[in-house]
Amino acid sequence: MRYLEEFADPDLARRLLDRIHATVTRPWAIMEVCGGQTHAIIRHGIDQLLPDGVELIHGPGCPVCVTPLESIDRALAIAGRPEVILCSFGDMLRVPGSREDLFGVKSRGGDVRVVYSPLDALQLARTNPDRQVVFFAVGFETTAPANAMTVHQADRLGIGNFSLLVSHVLVPPAVAAVLSSPSCRVDALLAAGHVCSVMGTGAYGPLAERYGVPIVVTGFEPLDILEGLRQAVDQLESGRHELVNAYPRAVPAEGNRAARALLREVFEVTDRTWRGIGVITASGWRLSERYRGFDAELRFEVGGIDAVEPAACRSGEVLQGLIKPDECGEFGRACTPRTPLGATMVSSEGACAAYHRYRRPGTPGDVR
Amino acid sequence: MRGVPPLPPAGNPRGRPVTGLVADVPPPDAGAWTCPAPLRDSPTVVMGHGGGGALSAELVEHLFLPAFGEAADAGLGDSAVVAVAGARLAFTTDSSVVRPMWFPGGSIGELAVNGTVNDLAMAGATPLVLSTAFVLEEGTALADLGRIAEAMGVAARSAGVRLVTGDTKVVDRGSGDGVFVTTAGIGVLADGVDIRPERSAPGDVVIVSGDLGVHGIAVLSCREGLAFGTAVESDTAPLHGLVAAMLATGADVHALRDPTRGGLAASLNEIGRAAGVGIVLDERRIPVPGEVADACGLLGLDPLEVANEGKLVAMVPDADADRVLEAMRRHPHGHGATVVGTCVADHPGMVVARTGLGGTRVVDLPVGEQLPRIC
Numbered sequence: 001m002r003y004l005e006e007f008a009d010p011d012l013a014r015r016l017l018d019r020i021h022a023t024v025t026r027p028w029a030i031m032e033v034c035g036g037q038t039h040a041i042i043r044h045g046i047d048q049l050l051p052d053g054v055e056l057i058h059g060p061g062c063p064v065c066v067t068p069l070e071s072i073d074r075a076l077a078i079a080g081r082p083e084v085i086l087c088s089f090g091d092m093l094r095v096p097g098s099r100e101d102l103f104g105v106k107s108r109g110g111d112v113r114v115v116y117s118p119l120d121a122l123q124l125a126r127t128n129p130d131r132q133v134v135f136f137a138v139g140f141e142t143t144a145p146a147n148a149m150t151v152h153q154a155d156r157l158g159i160g161n162f163s164l165l166v167s168h169v170l171v172p173p174a175v176a177a178v179l180s181s182p183s184c185r186v187d188a189l190l191a192a193g194h195v196c197s198v199m200g201t202g203a204y205g206p207l208a209e210r211y212g213v214p215i216v217v218t219g220f221e222p223l224d225i226l227e228g229l230r231q232a233v234d235q236l237e238s239g240r241h242e243l244v245n246a247y248p249r250a251v252p253a254e255g256n257r258a259a260r261a262l263l264r265e266v267f268e269v270t271d272r273t274w275r276g277i278g279v280i281t282a283s284g285w286r287l288s289e290r291y292r293g294f295d296a297e298l299r300f301e302v303g304g305i306d307a308v309e310p311a312a313c314r315s316g317e318v319l320q321g322l323i324k325p326d327e328c329g330e331f332g333r334a335c336t337p338r339t340p341l342g343a344t345m346v347s348s349e350g351a352c353a354a355y356h357r358y359r360r361p362g363t364p365g366d367v368r
Numbered sequence: 369m370r371g372v373p374p375l376p377p378a379g380n381p382r383g384r385p386v387t388g389l390v391a392d393v394p395p396p397d398a399g400a401w402t403c404p405a406p407l408r409d410s411p412t413v414v415m416g417h418g419g420g421g422a423l424s425a426e427l428v429e430h431l432f433l434p435a436f437g438e439a440a441d442a443g444l445g446d447s448a449v450v451a452v453a454g455a456r457l458a459f460t461t462d463s464s465v466v467r468p469m470w471f472p473g474g475s476i477g478e479l480a481v482n483g484t485v486n487d488l489a490m491a492g493a494t495p496l497v498l499s500t501a502f503v504l505e506e507g508t509a510l511a512d513l514g515r516i517a518e519a520m521g522v523a524a525r526s527a528g529v530r531l532v533t534g535d536t537k538v539v540d541r542g543s544g545d546g547v548f549v550t551t552a553g554i555g556v557l558a559d560g561v562d563i564r565p566e567r568s569a570p571g572d573v574v575i576v577s578g579d580l581g582v583h584g585i586a587v588l589s590c591r592e593g594l595a596f597g598t599a600v601e602s603d604t605a606p607l608h609g610l611v612a613a614m615l616a617t618g619a620d621v622h623a624l625r626d627p628t629r630g631g632l633a634a635s636l637n638e639i640g641r642a643a644g645v646g647i648v649l650d651e652r653r654i655p656v657p658g659e660v661a662d663a664c665g666l667l668g669l670d671p672l673e674v675a676n677e678g679k680l681v682a683m684v685p686d687a688d689a690d691r692v693l694e695a696m697r698r699h700p701h702g703h704g705a706t707v708v709g710t711c712v713a714d715h716p717g718m719v720v721a722r723t724g725l726g727g728t729r730v731v732d733l734p735v736g737e738q739l740p741r742i743c
Contacts, residue, residue, distance in 0.1 A: 008725070010652075010724050010726070014726075042729065043723070043729055044723045044724070044725050044727055044729075045725060045727010045728050046727060047727075048727045048728065049725060049726060049727055091668075103415065103416070104414070106414070107412040107414045107415075108412060222724075222725055337735050338423070357729075357730065358730050358732075359730060360718070360730055
């Protein structure tokens with residue numbers, strides 16, 4: 001594996017920055033949709049290098065952050081059952097539910113395991129036939145294909161002690177929700193490249209047209225982000241609002257056909273609650289009728305569990321780009337990565353966590 | 369006890385609705401110890417308490433030290449330095465619980481010896497003797513135990529230390545996980561050697577002895593559920609020879625750390641807080657091998673937070689830096705030595721990095737366990 005250093009080359013970065021500086025004549029607000037992009041921007045200090053007045057707004061694309069509280073509580077309830085092995089991606093373990101996190105359940109004897117792939121969870125189910133293995137399937141269109149493949153395999157192999165707790169969310173409906181908000185001040189969007197590598201770019205052209213904003217499909221390395229920004233300000237300064245693909249090395253226009261076919265078979269669209277934002281119509285996936293037997297929510301009867309967000313947490317405004325993390329009164333005070341009020345402070349992709357980790361008032365990185 | 373820096377006072381300043389856990393589990397017996405502030409987050413031990421980051425520090429500060437009371441006399445270094453009958457001895461202890469017990473480039477046996485040797489070396493001591501204590505799970509294969517013991521013997525001979533006492537306990541199957549090894553060690557300090565985190569001062573340069581992150585990635589690469597292919601092998605090695613070579617130059621080495629759990633980020637935050645200095649790193653100069661950078665990119669980890677077992681970080685006055693570097697590069701465990709930053713009077717206790725692109729970011733004390741991210 002290579003191609004990391006090459007996409008962080010300081011000389012090429014300087015050239016892109018020079019072109020951005022030469023192009024920009026007035027203030028612009030550009031939203032990067034994906035939390036991975038937010039993380040890279042703050043980690044490399046890209047926002048500090050842009051022309052005055054060009055502001056980056058951090059969007060809702062952190063899958064851990066937007067997973068609703070009730071889904072976490074349902075996972076906690078399932079993980080506490082003695083017959084269950086609950087498998088999850090690592091950064092879900094520290095996300096606070098209403099009362100505790102998965103680490104807490106684990107410390108009291110719950111069998112909670114970190115896996116890197118959902119197929120590892122399926123393997124656990126095969127090697128532990130007397131246990132119920134549940135995979136906590138969160139994430140955007142990026143993580144969904146592997147989860148779909150796992151259920152497909154479980155069905156094909158007849159592995160009955162495996163199930164999926166599904167909390168999948170979809171990017172385009174969330175982008176539409178942000179852009180249609182009366183308080184929206186986003187002039188251009190950097191779309192999440194990895195989501196597009198699965199789903200293609202088709203959903204974004206109509207959004208660019210309808211809301212009159214340039215949308216640039218953008219990658220995650222520093223040069224990718226700078227190139228996305230360059231194309232965005234080019235369009236803004238020349239009064240255009242088109243969909244363009246600045247990440248063609250990973251994103252074909254049609255996406256990944258095999259993955260999309262599998263997703264259509266395994267999942268169906270449903271309304272979904274976004275943590276900090278609320279219910280967005282047709283913004284998530286649940287298991288389709290054919291695979292409903294693998295739905296952990298039904299198998300363990302946790303669908304009735306509901307939850308209320310802590311009132312002090314303003315992650316909803318952060319996720320919609322209405323405030324910067326350090327504009328929240330609890331930031332760095334009651335709310336830290338050690339004592340998070342909301343998931344935006346937990347996930348490595350969360351905007352609050354990125355600011356807390358890489359930016360502090362009074363340090364050289366504080367640009368405000 | 370491994371040293372930890374003081375943390376800001378714990379508490380709940382803004383009336384955060386702390387987890388409802390407290391209602392479910394009987395609170396710890398308040399009479400059993402005097403705790404100046406409640407432990408945050410969880411009334412039970414969580415994995416992060418052993419991660420070498422902020423949670424570990426909090427456990428020591430808010431539970432162990434208050435409970436030990438006046439009996440506690442722990443400094444902030446990797447070893448305690450005690451005066452005994454005219455000699456200055458360094459004393460330390462370390463438990464090894466690494467899983468898997470064998471990993472590319474080493475095993476729990478080498479770690480148990482080298483970890484304690486290195487804690488002594490970071491005080492500038494010459495390691496002399498080690499104790500070895502084993503907690504064994506019923507059912508563990510004797511062949512496995514034999515391999516671990518042989519690895520310890522080889523590591524001790526290579527480091528020139530003697531294993532002079534020990535203990536063995538067995539726990540019921542299911543009460544342990546194979547083999548846990550605890551070693552304690554004693555070393556002796558030469559006259560005039562005074563190496564402590566608190567001695568770091570503005571103007572010091574920050575030197576690392578070589579490539580960072582290889583041990584942590586080697587272990588992660590073969591851990592259940594995370595297995596991935598990499599050519600990286602653990603760097604486990606005894607470092608007292610390297611330290612001796614540095615001191616032989618006559619340089620006034622202020623502080624040394626072996627950046628194990630929590631990596632360089634944790635070590636530098638501990639030093640910065642102990643000494644009340646700021647630290648500025650130049651990210652482009654930090655030696656991270658391509659394989660480590662790639663694996664970290666894949667897993668969403670920061671190479672600065674990944675564990676090392678055969679590297680040190682040194683705080684050295686600028687005037688001494690060249691001769692220390694030269695001596696390090698002549699030593700087999702220091703040939704990759706390089707300056708990665710400086711100590712400053714600004715932002716005391718905080719570590720910042722100039723990024724490759726020219727921006728700046730904070731390098732924080734890791735919270736607890738490193739968690740591979742979702743995507």
